[in-house]
Amino acid sequence: MSKLLWQPSEQRIRQTRMYRFMTYVNERYNKDFSCYDHLYQWSVTEIADFWAAVWDFMEIRASVPYDQVIDDLTKMPGAKWFAGARLNFAQNLLRYRDDKTALVFQGEDRAPEYWSYARVYEEAARLAASMKELGVGPGHRVAGYMPNMAETVIAMLAAVSLGATWSSCSPDFGIKGVLDRFGQIEPTVLFSADGYFFKGKRIDTISRLDEIAGQIPSVKRFVVVPYTMENPDISGIKNAVMYPDFRAGGPAPEMEFAQLPADHPLYIMYSSGTTGLPKCMVQGAAGILVNQLKEMVLHTDVGREDTVFYFTTCGWMMWNWLVSALATGATIVLYDGNPFYPGPEALWKMAEDQKISVFGTSAGYLGALxxxxxxxxxxxxxxxxxxxxxxxxxxxEEGFEFVYDAIKSDLQLASISGGTDLNGCFALGNPMGPVYAGELQCRGLGMKVEAWDEQGQPVIGRQAELVCTAPFPSMPLYFWNDPDNKKYLSAYFDVYPGVWRHGDYIEINERGGVRIYGRSDATLNPGGVRIGTAEIYRRVNDFAEVEDSLVVGQNWKGDVRVVLFVKPVQGCAVDEDLKDRIKKNLRQNASPRHVPAKILEVPDIPYTLNMKKVELAVKNIIENKPVSNRDALLNPDVLDFYANIKQVHEE
Incomplete structure (x- = not known):
């Protein structure tokens, strides 16, 4: 039985926007919902009515209303959402243009910069005017190879105001990682900073831009933002111009906000690219807007009074998610750098100074904290x-308890899970509901998520595949350069035609809470019994000697054996005593099937640039299979160590 950690008061519940929305639905549709579960069940049964209510409750700005919410609820993929509507994503995010702070940017060891809504609007208008002179408009892509700074947000707003499609990655991507992404989509304008800071050191990006410029001939302008130095030398970069020289001068222009169809391409997002070239997922403006505002306003309860922070780079979907808070009139805080520089207090000093009300981060950060x-x-x-x-x-569960014990006892801890693919969440927080240790509070409104067993049947209280059995607005429109939809269909619909299979291994309990057990393609199958990797990580994290770990299922003599790789903390070793204690803990607190056949010491654990463990890459390399795109990894050289571990091929 999961431990109850927090329960909102009745007064707090009634003050939430989720409660207001439930009241709005009751009045609009003559319902009498009194709890989240009733509202959720209606939202996945009367899907068109639900999304119509979200559209109106969020006061979506559209010059032409939609003709129908969705054309065919049985069609997935391919359902058309909000057909007939004409709108602009940037116009919805820039509905406030006053002196309230819109953006706070804080970099390592730098004084914070403050941008009002009026200033953001004016700066975006100047950039849009300059891009328009280049001919940028619908059908064009604009890319950002940028730190998580104010100019990145403003460049995105300017680009999409013209009808261009925005795509970004963070400056810690190497040249090949950038070319693998932007080389596919051929942007017309590419924004970059001259460098960035990490652990107090300046990292140069100017030297990379010349090679990038030479290999993406579509780029008419490389716009370089001076960040780490006042006057960087950009003379060696083809078509380069400094940001202050690029932005339009003179009287502040008005933004025109191109009015576009609901399914106009807004973002191009990327898969991690660890098994080949990254897949380029094209996402539509209206679908992203309504879904992200549903999550921001209802599930996260964000409004004008809030200051919202998420520790993210511009290469992770949480950046796109965070920026949507501008539509609520809230203040958003952007941070670029190492979260533990100059010490672990860095982000919390910022939280105090900026009076952050919503603090977003990763499970990995909380563990390190x-x-x-x-x-x-x-x-x-x-x-x-x-x-x-x-x-x-x-x-x-221990991570949940740490938050309530060491950060604050009276707050909503929302573990959220979804994906780059939908630029949002399948399961997330509910400000009206309780928090139980280790559980995501609920499935997202309008997301018909189920856990399906091996026979394709929904199950409760058992680990199974995460599927979504009805369309949702933020599904990708298509994949770039995938004219027959082959890549798209194989990514989500190859196992259950017409049903989205996400690739997560989950459990849904009777009260609607969700547990995530890791990627379903990384689940372990010793003796034919499926085990989620999260169950092992949880127990291994109990040991103070362990800094990090990674577990894979290795094909071995007609079966699968569990292999655990352990990175010890400095000054410790993975000796026989530690191995025995890990095995005993797993046997007693999980099951005998969770006990690794081998526990091996490693110097590091491989991660993607978005800080996700790459279990499949390690599984492939120890089974002598290729890992085709190492540039997608934060620390690719460590794979060479795994490839040469002799003990992994021994009894």
Whole structure:
């Protein structure tokens, strides 16, 4: 039985926007819903009515209303959403144009920069005017190879105001990683900073831009933002111009906001690319807008009074998700750099200074914070903090308890899970509901998510495949350069035609809570019994000697054996005593099937640039299979170590 950690008061429940929305639905459709579960069941049964209510409740700005919410609820993929509507995504995010702070940018060891809504609007208008002079408009792509700074947000708003499609990746991507992404989509304008800071060091990107410029001939302008130095030398970069020289001068222009169909391409997002070239997922403006506002306003309860932070780079979908908060009139905080520089207190000092009310991060960060010994609630004034969000990987029960013990006891901890594919969540927080250790509070409104067993039947209280059995607005429109939809269909619909199979291994309990057990393609099958990797990580994290770990299922003599790789903390070793204690813990607290056949010490654990463990890459390499795109990894050289571990091929 999961441990109850937090329960909102009745007064707090009634003040939430989720409660207001439920009341709105009751009045609009003559319902009498009194709890989230009733509202959720209606939202996945009367799907068109639900999304119509979201559209109106969020006051979506559209110059032409839609003719129908959805054309065919049985069609997945391919259903048309909000046909007939004409709108502009940037116009919806820039509905406020006053002196309230819209953006706060804080980099390592730098004073924060503050941008009002009026200033953001004016700066975006100047950039849009300059891009329009280049001919940028619908059918064009604009890309950002940028730190998570204000100019990145403004460039996106300017581009999509013209009808261009925006795509971004962070500056820690190497040249090949950039070319693998932007080389496919052929942008017309590419924004980049001259460099970025990490752990107090300046990292140059100017030297990379010349080669990038030479291999993406579609780029008419490389716009370089001076960040790490005042006057960087860009003379060696073809078609380069400094940002201050590019933005239009003179009187502030008005933004024109091209009015476009609901399914006009807004974003191009990328798969991690660890098994080949990254897949380019094209996402539509209206679908992303309504789904992200549903998540931001209803599930996260964000409004004008909030200050919202998410620790992310511009190469992770959480950046796109965070930026949508502008439509609520909230203040969003952008941070670029190492979250533990100059020490583990960095983000919490910022949370105190900026009075952050919603603090978003990853399970990996919370684990590292716990290991650092810092208890933010003891050192900082977090009186304004009301919600902590966690994603990227499953947050363990112990991780949940750490948040309530060391950060703040009275807040909503929302573990959220979805994907780049939908630029949103399948399961996430509910400000009206309780928080149980290790559980995501609920499935998202309008997301008909089920757990399906091996026979394709929905199950409750058992681990199974995450599927979504009805269309949702933020599904990708298509994949770039995939004219017959072959890549798209194989990504989600190859197992259950007409049903989205996401690739996560989950359990849905009777009260609607969700547990994530890891990627279903990385689940372990010793003796034919499926085991989620999260169950092993949770137990291994109990040991102070373990800094990090990775577990794979290795094909071995007609079966699968569990192999655990352990990175010890500095000064410790993975000796026989530690191995025995790990095995005993797993046997007693999980099951005998969870006990690894081998436990091996490694110097590091491979991660993608978005900080996700790459279990499949390690599985492939120890089985002598190729790993085709190492540039998608943060630390690709470590795979050479795994390829040469002799013990993994021994009894």
């Amino acid at each position: 716990e290991n650092s010994g810092l208890r933010p609630g003891d050192r900082f004034d977090l009186s304004g903090l009301r919600a902590v969000l966690s994603t990227g990987s499953p947050l363990s």
